[in-house]
Amino acid sequence: MRTAFLVLLPSIVAVAIFVYGFIIWTGYISLVDWKTAVENYDWVGLKNWKALFGMERFDWNMRNLVIYAAGFMTQCILFGFLLAVLLNQNVKGENIFRSIILLPFAVSAIVTGVAWRWLMQPTTGVNLLFQRLGLQGFGFAWASDTTWGALAITIASSWQFTGYIMALYLAGLRGISDEVVEAARVDGAGTWALYRHVVIPLVMPVTFSAIVLTGMGSIRVFDMVTVLKGPSFSTDMLAFHMYQSTFGLYRTSLGAAIGFLMLLLSLFLVVPYLRGTRFEEG
Amino acid sequence: MRRPIRLSRPLIYLVLIGFSAFYLMPFYVMVITSLKPYTELNVTRMWDLPRTIDFSGFAEAWTRVSPNFRNSVEITIPAALLSSVLGSINGYIFAKWRFRGSDTLFMLFLFGMFLPYQGILIPLVRTLQTFGLYGKQIGLILTHCIFGIPITALLFRGYYAGIPNELLDAGKIDGCGFFRLYRHILLPISLPGFAVVLLWQFTSIWNDFLIGLVVLSNPSRAPVNVAVQNIAGSWSVEWNVQMSAALIAALPTVILYLSMGRLFMRGLLAGAVKG
Numbered sequence: 001m002r003t004a005f006l007v008l009l010p011s012i013v014a015v016a017i018f019v020y021g022f023i024i025w026t027g028y029i030s031l032v033d034w035k036t037a038v039e040n041y042d043w044v045g046l047k048n049w050k051a052l053f054g055m056e057r058f059d060w061n062m063r064n065l066v067i068y069a070a071g072f073m074t075q076c077i078l079f080g081f082l083l084a085v086l087l088n089q090n091v092k093g094e095n096i097f098r099s100i101i102l103l104p105f106a107v108s109a110i111v112t113g114v115a116w117r118w119l120m121q122p123t124t125g126v127n128l129l130f131q132r133l134g135l136q137g138f139g140f141a142w143a144s145d146t147t148w149g150a151l152a153i154t155i156a157s158s159w160q161f162t163g164y165i166m167a168l169y170l171a172g173l174r175g176i177s178d179e180v181v182e183a184a185r186v187d188g189a190g191t192w193a194l195y196r197h198v199v200i201p202l203v204m205p206v207t208f209s210a211i212v213l214t215g216m217g218s219i220r221v222f223d224m225v226t227v228l229k230g231p232s233f234s235t236d237m238l239a240f241h242m243y244q245s246t247f248g249l250y251r252t253s254l255g256a257a258i259g260f261l262m263l264l265l266s267l268f269l270v271v272p273y274l275r276g277t278r279f280e281e282g
Numbered sequence: 283m284r285r286p287i288r289l290s291r292p293l294i295y296l297v298l299i300g301f302s303a304f305y306l307m308p309f310y311v312m313v314i315t316s317l318k319p320y321t322e323l324n325v326t327r328m329w330d331l332p333r334t335i336d337f338s339g340f341a342e343a344w345t346r347v348s349p350n351f352r353n354s355v356e357i358t359i360p361a362a363l364l365s366s367v368l369g370s371i372n373g374y375i376f377a378k379w380r381f382r383g384s385d386t387l388f389m390l391f392l393f394g395m396f397l398p399y400q401g402i403l404i405p406l407v408r409t410l411q412t413f414g415l416y417g418k419q420i421g422l423i424l425t426h427c428i429f430g431i432p433i434t435a436l437l438f439r440g441y442y443a444g445i446p447n448e449l450l451d452a453g454k455i456d457g458c459g460f461f462r463l464y465r466h467i468l469l470p471i472s473l474p475g476f477a478v479v480l481l482w483q484f485t486s487i488w489n490d491f492l493i494g495l496v497v498l499s500n501p502s503r504a505p506v507n508v509a510v511q512n513i514a515g516s517w518s519v520e521w522n523v524q525m526s527a528a529l530i531a532a533l534p535t536v537i538l539y540l541s542m543g544r545l546f547m548r549g550l551l552a553g554a555v556k557g
Binding site for chain 2: 079114222
């Protein structure tokens, strides 16, 4: 026992410092007056927080977070579930379909963003494809749309992430026993009723995971927004604001406040999740 | 549950083929654009196959990103290896040497895995600077190893939990201690576990952007994904070069995925608690 603990100790110390210590440190930095490249720990209380909440850019951040989360979560969960249900119908070539759907998950958000930036060029890309298909009225500004830009970015990010959610749902569906389905059938449940009253409630734990994972992804989105950024603040997100404030403008304390706020937002998702998770054993 | 429901079969295939086309579309566009010469980069012909296969885009992209590609190799391989070894030992402890509070400790580890990095970036940079590790590959490797502790422990804990305790008990009766049990009993059967964890760590470290951007801000030292974004962000670079650079950055993880899809899937499901 003692050896085990001693061997684990370096990792415990590393996590204690790099995760928990750094969180407290970040919180502290948000309460001091560090606003140049030079470190400064003069206490200013909530000044940075008040400044943050008063910024127009912050309003954009929160607005865009809502739009982004709504778009990203809906697409990932809806399509992920739909694809898992379809793949679960004993289809021929299931492996091929599954591999294709999951393939985007192997590439980085940067690569995804670069490809979609080309696809979302107003003069070509998907707009051109719509034209070729005879959909003349369909032409979008995509990420450069000053109102719905954030929503356009979720097309790229859900393209990348839906495969993961699909894989989770597929595992969930495979875990439902045949007897349960049979019993519902015997009771006269049709396909719709079977899904509505049996399958969907049974995969609820997966849906819960999917909500947490996509919700977290929405709070922290950075890479994709860096590549697909629209004009001014129309697609600006907390993570991007944090990065620019801290490493571009050296408004370190403000950046710390944004980073700490992102942590707080995440807690709403993480705490219930970890409390409810039973870890896969083997 | 694995049985057909009453849905029309052709409709199922139609929807699946439609979605597959959607998921392949960006790859198609990347590949055809990267193979076009400069003169063929006409926006009205974006969807058309190249008339002549031309590698000048790739050549240009390679001269731009090859130093960064090399950096990524030099960072990702040691970081993935080190964090897998560490994870294997930690997972062994969390699965087979439970002590009072070890489950709580494990939970606290996992918690760390979920948090947005923005909440720790500033102290991270300050700490690396203090120890002279900022802007150096070794600093980034170390950072990836530390932030890999939770996920690797989780994956290996799951793997070792599936190994019967009786196997270890037999070893204990023969007088094996902590290290000998690990070395002689667990390590020889850990290969599949290592494959999953290595694959997972390789993919996430290779695809990382934020930490590489912050810790190695010097463009010539940056990892490949940072270089790809720099090329894409400069606007002066032609699309065939951009797409080639993106494909070069994507190639290692795509090859791994295509050759080891099953292991990838296993890591994915076990790591469902990763954000």
